[in-house]
Amino acid sequence: MQFLEAIRLALQTIWAQKMKTAFAVIGVFIAVTFLIAVVSIVQGMNAYMTDRFAGTLLGVNTFHLRRFPNFQTGEITDSTWRSWMRRPRIRYADAEAVEAAITVPHLSAWESGNRATIEYRGKVARDIDVTAATERYFEIRNLPIALGRPFSAQEVRAGTPVAVIGWELADRLFEGRDPLGREIKIHDIPYRVIGVVEKQGNLFGISLDKFVVTTAFAPAKRFVNPPGVVDALIIKTGSLPELRAAITEAEAAMRTRRHLRPTEGNNFAIETADAVLDFWGKINRVLMIALPGLVSISLVVGGIVIMNIMLMAVSERTREIGIRKSLGARRRDILSQFLVESATIATVGAAVGVATGLAAAALIDATTPLPAAVAPWSIAVGVALGAGVGMIAGIYPASRASRLDPIAAIRHET
Amino acid sequence: MSAAVDVIIRLRGLTRDYAMGAETVQALRGVDLDIARNEYVAIMGPSGSGKSTMMNLVGCLDTPTAGRYWLNGLEVSRMTDDELARVRNREIGFVFQTFNLLPRASSQHNVELPLIYAGVSARDRRARAARALERVGLADRAHHKPNELSGGQRQRVAIARALVNEPSILLADEPTGNLDSATSSEIMQVFGDLHRQGQTIIMVTHEADIAAHAHRVVTLLDGLVHSDTVKRAA
Numbered sequence: 292m293q294f295l296e297a298i299r300l301a302l303q304t305i306w307a308q309k310m311k312t313a314f315a316v317i318g319v320f321i322a323v324t325f326l327i328a329v330v331s332i333v334q335g336m337n338a339y340m341t342d343r344f345a346g347t348l349l350g351v352n353t354f355h356l357r358r359f360p361n362f363q364t365g366e367i368t369d370s371t372w373r374s375w376m377r378r379p380r381i382r383y384a385d386a387e388a389v390e391a392a393i394t395v396p397h398l399s400a401w402e403s404g405n406r407a408t409i410e411y412r413g414k415v416a417r418d419i420d421v422t423a424a425t426e427r428y429f430e431i432r433n434l435p436i437a438l439g440r441p442f443s444a445q446e447v448r449a450g451t452p453v454a455v456i457g458w459e460l461a462d463r464l465f466e467g468r469d470p471l472g473r474e475i476k477i478h479d480i481p482y483r484v485i486g487v488v489e490k491q492g493n494l495f496g497i498s499l500d501k502f503v504v505t506t507a508f509a510p511a512k513r514f515v516n517p518p519g520v521v522d523a524l525i526i527k528t529g530s531l532p533e534l535r536a537a538i539t540e541a542e543a544a545m546r547t548r549r550h551l552r553p554t555e556g557n558n559f560a561i562e563t564a565d566a567v568l569d570f571w572g573k574i575n576r577v578l579m580i581a582l583p584g585l586v587s588i589s590l591v592v593g594g595i596v597i598m599n600i601m602l603m604a605v606s607e608r609t610r611e612i613g614i615r616k617s618l619g620a621r622r623r624d625i626l627s628q629f630l631v632e633s634a635t636i637a638t639v640g641a642a643v644g645v646a647t648g649l650a651a652a653a654l655i656d657a658t659t660p661l662p663a664a665v666a667p668w669s670i671a672v673g674v675a676l677g678a679g680v681g682m683i684a685g686i687y688p689a690s691r692a693s694r695l696d697p698i699a700a701i702r703h704e705t
Numbered sequence: 706m707s708a709a710v711d712v713i714i715r716l717r718g719l720t721r722d723y724a725m726g727a728e729t730v731q732a733l734r735g736v737d738l739d740i741a742r743n744e745y746v747a748i749m750g751p752s753g754s755g756k757s758t759m760m761n762l763v764g765c766l767d768t769p770t771a772g773r774y775w776l777n778g779l780e781v782s783r784m785t786d787d788e789l790a791r792v793r794n795r796e797i798g799f800v801f802q803t804f805n806l807l808p809r810a811s812s813q814h815n816v817e818l819p820l821i822y823a824g825v826s827a828r829d830r831r832a833r834a835a836r837a838l839e840r841v842g843l844a845d846r847a848h849h850k851p852n853e854l855s856g857g858q859r860q861r862v863a864i865a866r867a868l869v870n871e872p873s874i875l876l877a878d879e880p881t882g883n884l885d886s887a888t889s890s891e892i893m894q895v896f897g898d899l900h901r902q903g904q905t906i907i908m909v910t911h912e913a914d915i916a917a918h919a920h921r922v923v924t925l926l927d928g929l930v931h932s933d934t935v936k937r938a939a
Binding site: 296303304307610611613614615616617618619620621622623624697698701 | 761809
């Protein structure tokens with residue numbers, strides 16, 4: 292019997308036995324949906340973490356000198372937390388000494404930040420990131436100014452109350468009117484808007500366009516840190532080797548200033564994008580190791596369901612098998628009929644699974660902060676796995692069917 | 706009828722034993738029988754006489770325990786399962802008491818089935834199945850499913866299916882067993898027409914009035930040929 296004929300027959304049977312097929316389909320469907328959705332999310336996260344997260348929040352070839360890491364990866368125990376809280380803060384003098392100690396070419400900026408409520412003529416924007424920074428901040432964080440200008444070194448030194456704000460905040464406060472020159476209030480102190488940063492989009496669903504950057508010694512600073520203290524010193528270098536050299540120099544300078552003995556650990560944190568990416572890499576590896584396990588469990592379950600349904604089909608269709616044999620169907624005709632049928636069921640399941648997986652990925656992408664990017668290979672693997680499982684699950688029922696005695700089969704009452 | 710007449714079925718010492726637990730039941734105990742081309746034979750006998758066993762063996766659904774069977778010059782008694790399937794496909798057209806049509810398939814598709822296993826292309830299948838349905842007067846029922854047809858129509862679909870591969874023999878097992886008498890005579894009419902067109906027909910039945918349509922009646926008793934009467938020359 293020709294292959295296409297077998298598929299046509301399989302599709303007819305599937306159509307005739309929708310209920311049973313639906314159950315058989317579910318097994319493979321779940322596995323494939325799961326595969327596609329998880330792979331899509333992992334892939335999406337991957338692209339996201341490397342392209343955006345690390346670059347946007349920490350910067351490429353950039354490190355942050357902080358009291359303790361800003362991005363905590365893994366579980367932080369209470370004792371770790373307490374030891375971090377006992378650490379001395381990063382003082383202006385520390386930052387200056389480290390800047391002076393770094394010999395490789397670099398850009399540097401100071402940064403202190405907190406959340407605050409921003410007011411403009413009675414309009415209020417709550418929970419806005421307010422950063423007090425030095426003038427290189429925009430360059431280091433790669434925040435191009437779309438409108439107006441960044442603040443200057445003079446303004447930083449003078450503590451001029453000027454602000455560069457994010458696109459979304461500008462939109463919300465000024466509703467399309469020109470933001471430049473307008474006065475916003477932070478803790479009741481007026482700041483003049485001198486620039487708006489280009490639209491940055493979002494990260495895990497959190498808008499990156501709702502912020503205020505003001506000068507490092509502006510009045511807002513008081514609400515963030517005690518006098519003479521800065522949250523972070525940011526150093527950006529031109530290349531990875533330079534970054535390594537700069538980190539070594541910064542670490543040595545800090546250890547000297549803090550009088551740390553060789554056996555003592557650092558009581559400050561040097562944070563790079565690598566640390567975050569490393570952590571993500573670990574999660575990614577765990578997921579990619581666990582994924583085949585989880586997918587194969589659901590495929591095995593799906594396979595067993597298909598096998599049982601095919602066995603049921605064989606016993607229900609004993610008479611049909613007898614009729615076909617009496618009309619000249621050979622063993623291999625019956626065998627291929629049932630194999631193709633189970634493979635078709637499984638492939639249909641896989642296809643539905645692919646579609647649902649894609650839909651799930653799209654839905655997750657659209658409705659949650661988790662990004663998703665569909666990997667074409669996962670679709671191919673999903674369909675191939677589904678069809679393969681269908682074939683394997685079909686072998687036993689199909690061979691039972693093919694070995695039925697035609698005389699007994701044709702007299703079989705169902 | 707001379708010896709030169711085309712012998713289509715030749716049985717020699719055909720024996721079939723069944724193991725029933727510890728006992729062995731001899732369903733056929735050495736049947737010798739020749740059937741020539743274009744004969745119309747009824748095989749009769751009470752239940753337990755070996756009719757069904759005979760039917761299964763002649764239909765190549767079963768192989769004999771001992772003895773030999775030539776169908777159309779080919780010895781089928783030593784064939785493998787797949788070779789037998791091929792013989793069933795090409796040489797034998799079955800008509801069953803219970804019609805044995807695929808319930809979900811149209812008449813057309815049911816008739817096409819043997820052609821599918823013969824490897825005939827889809828286009829030829831359609832044409833040949835249509836012709837076969839026409840032969841039994843059901844051209845207008847090609848797209849009906851068995852449950853949309855009367856018993857007589859179903860049996861005629863089964864006959865069309867049996868004939869579609871132009872088999873050497875048409876083998877009917879109680880073809881009227883599930884039909885009322887009017888429909889039965891209608892089916893016998895079809896058999897008679899086919900026989901006149903040159904078809905060899907072997908029909909197993911326990912009804913004497915049905916057997917009367919045949920030109921030769923072979924009676925089995927206790928697994929042996931009891932009588933073999935030719936009513937008139939075929």
